[in-house]
Amino acid sequence: MMQNVEPMTLFGYNKLQSEVKNLKQVQRPQVVKDIEVALEHGDLKENAEYHAAKEMQKNIDNRLVELQIVIGSSQIVDPSELAHAKISFGSTVVMTDMDTDEEVTYTIVGGCESNPDMGLISFASPLAKQLLGREEGDEVKVRLPGGEKEFEIEEVKYVEIVFETH
Secondary structure (H helix, E strand, O other): OOOOOEEEEEHHOEEEEEEEHHHHHHHHHHHHHHHHHHHOOOOOOOHHHHHHHHHHHHHHHHHHHHHHHOOOOOOOOHHHOOOEEEEEOOOEEEEEEEEOOEEOOOOOOHHHHEHHHHOEEEEHHHHHHHHOOOOOOOOEEEEOOOOOOOOOEEEEEOOOOOOOOO
């Protein structure tokens, strides 16, 4: 079976690691305490706090399993070391929508790092998949949930990626 590789930058990797740490060291111990406290309130059938805490514990455990899988298949990529003659992981792409003449800029990042509001799109997203490997001057027709769009790729470059606005 081919392992699904999840490319991400060091930022995304650290973000996942700190979520794991927070779940294991802060949230889970708190939930265990909540369960113990709820148990002292007696009758479990009527005990909403107990059921809420158990549900929370289940969600935390599921999320931890999910995170272990992503971290286990993560491959840390430093986009500044890649050639960006063609669109690849970490590329910033400036394109013009050929219908509206509107210019859009996207940066292709890991799934855990994507933030469409900031123009950061997951390399696994439909748009990124259709852009990978293209180069400046290419015209691309992309199928998106909202229908088909045609773009001309103006520029492909690497610029330092800003993941969060403070």
